[in-house]
Amino acid sequence: MQARTVKISFQGAAGPIDCVLDIPMGTPRGWALVLHPHPLHGGARENKIVTTIARACVQSGLVAVRPNFRGVGESAGEFDKAVGETADMLHLAEQFEKAYPDEAAGKWVLAGFSFGTSVAAQVYSQRLEQAGKIPDALLLAGSAVDRFKFRDIHVPADTFLVHGEIDEVVPLTEAMEFAREHALPMVVVPDASHFFHGKLIILRQLIEQRLAAV
Template sequence: MERMQTIQFQGQAGSIDCALDWPTSPTPSGWALILHPHPLHGGARNNKVVTTMSRAATQLGLVAVRPDFRGVGKSDGQFDQGQGETWDMLAVVEQFQSQFESLAQGHFVLGGFSFGTSVAAQLYSLLAQQQQRLPQALVLAGCAVERFRFLESLTIPTHTYLVHGEQDEVVPLSESMSFAQAHDLAVHVIPEAGHFFHGKLILLRELVSAQWQLGLLRNT
């Protein structure tokens, strides 16, 4: 059985409460950081899309880290439009890698859903700017990067995987397409899927798993 534990890291606004989902394999091969949707609209680490992405990670032998953004659950602080949240996640990366050195030496992948895509994309960019180790894969589901972007420029790898519901009622497919055009990316569209991928979560898990599996083959 997979097991879950909670752990706290320290961000700019105080404690960041995280769930760690451990794979069944006795020696995990690395870790995944998975970021949840908008905190003011019910977004939290137990969101079904986030837990689906977590399952994709644990099935690959990765420890999945699911933080609650500031002001959600037991995490301190208040919603900060993506800016404070991005710096918090940079702190999570640094502190996780310090506390779990063996996992930090293994694989590292990054994913986000909706609001979490903006934080994930900007986190990747900050890691690149600071010449820190980069995730081997970046998965953005229901891409809303530009809605909460505060960085002047983004570093988006060519292997970034965008997956979007054809009938997304929260973030229109056209928004994801515009982001893809700006960064020369492809978009995987799931027919008849809405924003929360109801009825399509098993498919989403398989797609994310496949992309992360490809990422594990990269040396970044």
């Protein structure tokens, strides 16, 4: 599916949140918030796994929102170990719902890669405690949720976990501990590294299959 990309800014607790929207042609059926890896290790919204997930979301008819976390690109602030980043994404979600009510009334997919999984899981947990809408799907690739956890985590039983067999950043055993703690199944891609080198097509297919059920 073809898409157009537009730049937009939302307002976070530390100032502007630098974002792009990947907008599918035709009428969107909802939106996706796709969160990037560790800002202090080169993580940004242009990350290949983030863009792969975003393309899968667009293919599924969702507007994909790709923000830069604090201190990345034109986003204000400094790295805050997921605490400030989670607050910022909660602000972003509220602002998106007001600015794009038609898209926000549809399906909402929340996705993250690596550090972004921790922010995503904590955003989901916070929204679960509020009266507002919660995401219809939570997608976590290369899960590092517990490394940056600052609150209790509550994730849905149908959370989609995908991990590389030979992940050199977040070992498979660590991801399995998270999956076991939350009673979640996990898809393991054979011979895939943390960044899914040479496996992005497989990753995209897996994401598209999950989105087909949303």
